[in-house]
Amino acid sequence: MNHDPLTMSQNGKLIIFSAPSGAGKTTIVHHLLGKIPALEFSISATTRERRGDEVHEKDYYFISKEEFLHRIAKKQFVEFEEVYTGTFYGTLRTEIERIWAKGKTVIFDIDVEGGLHLKRKYGAQALAIFVQPPSLEVLIERLTGRGTDSEEKLKERFAKAEKELEYAPQFDIILKNYDLETACREAEELVSAFIGPPAP
Ligand code: 5GP
Numbered sequence: 060m061n062h063d064p065l066t067m068s069q070n071g072k073l074i075i076f077s078a079p080s081g082a083g084k085t086t087i088v089h090h091l092l093g094k095i096p097a098l099e100f101s102i103s104a105t106t107r108e109r110r111g112d113e114v115h116e117k118d119y120y121f122i123s124k125e126e127f128l129h130r131i132a133k134k135q136f137v138e139f140e141e142v143y144t145g146t147f148y149g150t151l152r153t154e155i156e157r158i159w160a161k162g163k164t165v166i167f168d169i170d171v172e173g174g175l176h177l178k179r180k181y182g183a184q185a186l187a188i189f190v191q192p193p194s195l196e197v198l199i200e201r202l203t204g205r206g207t208d209s210e211e212k213l214k215e216r217f218a219k220a221e222k223e224l225e226y227a228p229q230f231d232i233i234l235k236n237y238d239l240e241t242a243c244r245e246a247e248e249l250v251s252a253f254i255g256p257p258a259p
Pocket of ligand 1: 078079080103104107138139140142148149150168169170171172173174
């Protein structure tokens, strides 16, 4: 087993959770973070407004659009997307390096296109999991029930969700989230098997 932080940092693993907004991936990712100490959350940068009790540098790096564009120009992102019109989200290269340098596995909560982008980039180092909601109708109900978005924003999220469901077959695994407890248990098994046993 290689314990040299520099070489390990090149051979680290990544777990990618992607799904349309509202499919339950954030809940599953939080569950895994509480259960598997070898995982650390990749904090994305975003230009969207902070919601409710979200914390800067914990949930996201909340930055201005100007700063985001500057960081794109400096090639600091491994991937980024304008997920919703005018709203950018992206993974900073330094975020992955920070986590690998600790000898941990990076776990992502990321949109479908960003997830596939990372999978293409990291190949067998990455496990890409698509969280499948029971139906588009259930997804729409969940998104509406959140009460955090304007009607216009919700419509954009519905349209995007419908399109994203078609990407499922391109992922390594489709994890059905029909029952949250079952989905969390299955996710734990899949991720533990991919990471392997802890180093002695
Ligand atoms: P929300 O605004 O609900 O937090 O996130 C909107 C969408 O952006 C979600 O699907 C979320 O997973 C995705 N997202 C979060 N961080 C990133 C990122 O770094 N890159 C990409 N491509 N999508 C992200």
